[in-house]
Amino acid sequence: MEYLLLNTLNGLSWGMLLFLISVGLTTVFGVLGVLNFAHGSLFMLGAYLCMQAMQYFDSFWLGLLVGPLCAVVVGVLMEKFLLKQVYGRDVSFQLLLTFAVLLILDDGVRMIWGSGYHVVDPPVLLSGVMSVAGQDYPVYRLFLILVGPLIGALLWSFFHFTRWGKTIRAASFDNIMAEGVGINVPLIYTAVFALGTWLAALGGALAAPQQSLVPSMGEKIIIESFIVVVVGGLGSFPGAFAGALLLGLLESFGTEFAGRMQMAIPYLLLAVILLVRPHGLFKKGV
Amino acid sequence: MKIQARINLAGPILLVLLLFAAPLVIPIYWVMILSEILIMGLMAVSFNLLLGYTGLLSFGQGAFFGLGAYTAALLLQAGHDNLFLILSAGMLVAFLGSLVIGFFSVRLDEIFFAMITLGFGMLFFSIAHNWRDVTGGSDGLPVFSSPTLNLFGNQLTFYTPNSMYYLILVSVLVGLGLLRVIVQSPFGLILKALRENKQRVSFVGGNVKRLRIAAFTISGTFTGLAGVLFCVFNTMATPGFMHWSFSAKPVIMSVIGGTGVFLGPLFGAGIFFVLEQIIIQFTENWMFFLGVVLVPIVLFFPEGVFGTLLNKFFKQEIK
Numbered sequence: 001m002e003y004l005l006l007n008t009l010n011g012l013s014w015g016m017l018l019f020l021i022s023v024g025l026t027t028v029f030g031v032l033g034v035l036n037f038a039h040g041s042l043f044m045l046g047a048y049l050c051m052q053a054m055q056y057f058d059s060f061w062l063g064l065l066v067g068p069l070c071a072v073v074v075g076v077l078m079e080k081f082l083l084k085q086v087y088g089r090d091v092s093f094q095l096l097l098t099f100a101v102l103l104i105l106d107d108g109v110r111m112i113w114g115s116g117y118h119v120v121d122p123p124v125l126l127s128g129v130m131s132v133a134g135q136d137y138p139v140y141r142l143f144l145i146l147v148g149p150l151i152g153a154l155l156w157s158f159f160h161f162t163r164w165g166k167t168i169r170a171a172s173f174d175n176i177m178a179e180g181v182g183i184n185v186p187l188i189y190t191a192v193f194a195l196g197t198w199l200a201a202l203g204g205a206l207a208a209p210q211q212s213l214v215p216s217m218g219e220k221i222i223i224e225s226f227i228v229v230v231v232g233g234l235g236s237f238p239g240a241f242a243g244a245l246l247l248g249l250l251e252s253f254g255t256e257f258a259g260r261m262q263m264a265i266p267y268l269l270l271a272v273i274l275l276v277r278p279h280g281l282f283k284k285g286v
Numbered sequence: 287m288k289i290q291a292r293i294n295l296a297g298p299i300l301l302v303l304l305l306f307a308a309p310l311v312i313p314i315y316w317v318m319i320l321s322e323i324l325i326m327g328l329m330a331v332s333f334n335l336l337l338g339y340t341g342l343l344s345f346g347q348g349a350f351f352g353l354g355a356y357t358a359a360l361l362l363q364a365g366h367d368n369l370f371l372i373l374s375a376g377m378l379v380a381f382l383g384s385l386v387i388g389f390f391s392v393r394l395d396e397i398f399f400a401m402i403t404l405g406f407g408m409l410f411f412s413i414a415h416n417w418r419d420v421t422g423g424s425d426g427l428p429v430f431s432s433p434t435l436n437l438f439g440n441q442l443t444f445y446t447p448n449s450m451y452y453l454i455l456v457s458v459l460v461g462l463g464l465l466r467v468i469v470q471s472p473f474g475l476i477l478k479a480l481r482e483n484k485q486r487v488s489f490v491g492g493n494v495k496r497l498r499i500a501a502f503t504i505s506g507t508f509t510g511l512a513g514v515l516f517c518v519f520n521t522m523a524t525p526g527f528m529h530w531s532f533s534a535k536p537v538i539m540s541v542i543g544g545t546g547v548f549l550g551p552l553f554g555a556g557i558f559f560v561l562e563q564i565i566i567q568f569t570e571n572w573m574f575f576l577g578v579v580l581v582p583i584v585l586f587f588p589e590g591v592f593g594t595l596l597n598k599f600f601k602q603e604i605k
Binding site: 035082085086091092093095096097099100101102103104106107108110111219223226227230234260261263264266267268270271274275278 | 415416574
């Protein structure tokens with residue numbers, strides 16, 4: 001019973017982080033049509049910049065605010081100078097270009113902060129453990145479980161109720177028509193990429209207190225968020241949420257029923273979904 | 287037209303002569319680098335049968351490289367050192383592996399194809415990484431013996447870097463030759479048609495799925511050959527061969543060299559390794575600079591460096 005609870009909570013907290021990363025990836029794909037291989041590196045950059053800002057301001061909360069915003073600057077430059085050139089071009093060019101950015105960011109971080117790992121403490125308010133149904137559980141992870149749905153709900157309302165959100169959705173449906181009715185599509189693209197970067201970097205900053213920071217931390221999460229996005233359906237918002245929860249829970253329970261082979265579970269899930277429902281769980285077929 | 291034909295033939299012949307003469311003039315260190323370029327070049331050219339010819343971006347090519355390498359390592363560890371046995375067993379296993387993965391993967395296109403091959407590749411990686419009794423886990427399988435070749439009663443071994451180089455050179459040239467024949471055959475032409483428009487191929491009676499599986503297995507089998515050679519060269523098979531970051535290498539090499547020319551990926555491999563050697567002379571952060579070099583290549587050389595040069599100087603028709 002307690003094992004069930006602990007694994008569920010672990011799965012949920014990891015799933016919520018995965019959701020934050022994946023929702024940015026899927027939004028960028030939905031609007032810009034680019035699958036960003038460097039998305040995990042933006043996640044990593046968010047974590048490092050948060051750490052740096054924390055040292056500067058001596059506050060986790062300011063780090064959480066400032067770090068991801070600095071990453072957004074990098075994201076905007078990346079969109080303006082690089083991605084812009086490959087819209088509508090072959091998938092291999094897009095993947096390779098964003099892969100090149102991944103190499104630059106990962107090694108760049110290694111040059112600045114070194115290849116050793118760094119540790120960030122959670123803020124005093126969220127440190128320590130709390131009793132959940134008689135079980136001690138880290139407060140910080142419970143905080144993550146709450147923050148995920150909160151940001152998800154905010155995003156959903158943004159896309160459905162605000163003028164900007166509706167404009168973005170219009171541009172993703174038909175960018176030529178959107179341009180025709182006077183929407184500044186290039187601006188929308190930059191804004192969406194900035195939003196995606198912010199979500200990834202925020203995920204990184206939130207992940208910082210619960211995992212150690214290493215330059216390769218983006219590589220694991222990029223593949224997992226690819227899996228989440230494909231499982232949920234490319235460009236689908238609820239899909240990213242469901243996919244992230246599914247993957248998070250599968251992984252936390254995986255060691256129990258698959259032993260050493262639990263590492264293979266995400267890929268097995270990816271392959272099965274692609275074979276049975278190539279367009280993901282939450283997207284209708286073409 | 288005549289001059290064109292002569293250029294077409296003269297280039298490869300000159301290249302082969304240079305490759306055979308290379309160990310006589312360049313230092314051992316570079317003979318080793320050249321060996322690695324040839325092996326990865328073979329992998330990249332076989333990979334390009336999918337990307338450049340058939341229009342399929344595979345991100346799991348490392349799986350077949352690894353299958354070849356592990357087969358060779360297991361055979362060598364078990365005391366079988368017959369070169370032909372090792373080469374054909376490695377290719378056979380890679381063939382079977384690519385037949386299975388291909389069967390499931392080729393029904394998908396574009397990004398979905400890239401994702402499913404990535405998934406299968408990582409599945410193989412997980413198996414190699416965790417099945418310690420057979421694969422040695424993350425330590426990999428070391429090989430302490432070198433294959434032997436019985437040639438007209440002479441027992442040849444490949445312990446020196448130069449003899450190893452010639453073994454690799456001959457095997458890679460045979461592999462490239464076979465691939466070249468395949469690419470120029472009517473089958474190769476159909477693959478290009480598939481890349482351009484698979485609906486039309488299917489309308490005129492082509493079985494798209496079967497053709498794609500054929501391309502996938504041919505590509506996988508020759509990648510397996512590259513894997514066998516690398517295991518023998520490196521005296522090691524490691525799970526890293528099957529990781530997606532290794533599968534990204536032939537993609538990078540093909541795009542650097544040019545996916546539109548048969549030998550483009552081989553030159554891409556050469557550029558990749560020489561670049562790496564130059565960069566590590568003055569910094570250990572070579573990935574950073576690889577990224578910096580890749581960006582303009584992707585943006586401004588859509589036909590790759592080799593493809594663009596050929597196009598510019600010889601008005602070579604790009605496929």
